[in-house]
Amino acid sequence: MGRRTSLGVLVVLLAIAGWAVSLWLPDEAPATRSTPPPAVTDVPSPVGGPVDVAKVRGDLAGLATVARRPEGLVAYERSVFGESWADADGNGCNQRDDVLRRDAVEVRTGQQGRCDHDVLAGTWVDPYTGRPLTFTDLKEPRQAQAIQIDHIVPLSEAWRSGASRWPEDRRRAFANDLDNLLAVDGPTNMSKGDDDPAGWRPRKGFQCAYAARWVETKKRWSLAADDSERRALGEMLGYC
Template identity: 40%
Template sequence: MTTEDDKPTTPTASAADAAAPGAPAGGSGTTLSDAVALLPVGEESRTGYERNSFRHWIDEDGDGCDTRREVLLAEAVTKPEQGPRCTLTGGSWVSYYDEVEVTDAKKLDIDHMVPLAEAWDSGASQWTAERREQYANDLGSERSLVAVTAKTNRSKSDKDPAQWLPPAASAQCTYASDWVATKLRWKLTIDTQEKTALEKLAGECEDTVVEYELAP
């Protein structure tokens, strides 16, 4: 995952739950260009951010598999064998950022599509700790969390699409769609440079659509 001091303010319920301006309840088949236009522009601030502000890799359903392993199981091309305490052996995955096949789960990172620090900058600083935990372990959308090679994940770090795109050209339209969908799902803002980069991608990805549901 990306490695990302004023304490964050405690949000009111309305601040935590209010929809971003212009963000509808959900979208199916929205063009990338139209979806980018739904995202409100805001100023980003890293003030008060700490990675442990987002508790992650929890076992939400109590089945012995934490969020990391749940993603690995869901995204496996060849399913790994599952042992005690959700120990995974074998299996294969394709890291879509760089189109690399991986046969050792230890060589994969689970990437937050919108990194934790970027989420903080874009609105999560105003969330409750519980809401940030939900974000960090979001299994409700298949692209909120993705299994990718450690190399590409660490290259990405906490960068937005104005600063980093997947090295595989074939992945970039999908990545833009996934990024925008995640920001809409969690009612996050974008900054001006990010908006410019996403608009450019939308122009290059005319057939790309965005589907999302607001996080509960």
């Protein structure tokens, strides 16, 4: 009887101890490893390639210097670069359609007059923000305005850095230079306006390519640069 009594007491004590321990335990044990949310990354731009940084820096150093606001400069007017997009290469399509087709990830085109790639719809990647842009009807004014063709070196910037002395045909050629044009997000393009790199920059992941394209355009067209512009371009090339 003594042995059975001792066993019974032991069972009771273990039960009480287990009940007491349960009061201090949470209903559910926490997971030993949490799963992190998926990383958010920029969509890579289809525009641009490897940059020879040393060459670009050399080209930047070789640009003539101009004052940020040259004295005596006649006011800039958009019309001195032409009123609309031209068919600069004679392929039947104007430069807007050429750029939209060139920069598209996917594109749907049609025939309009002599143009066999009139762009109707498609998907692009805005190089300035890294966001995808998809449009179903670019003949609809709001959609057409939401994707714009940007001059990397703006026309007003070209005007103050040398184009004010050009003949009209050279200014028109600059306005339609495919290598100085990008298909970009409309609101982002509006925020850029006529700023140079000292006043506006794209996302960090595109600054290297942007600076290289800016310098290459200015060198090709013999345009000058001011001191604050040079500093900003040098900083952007640091991301290469």
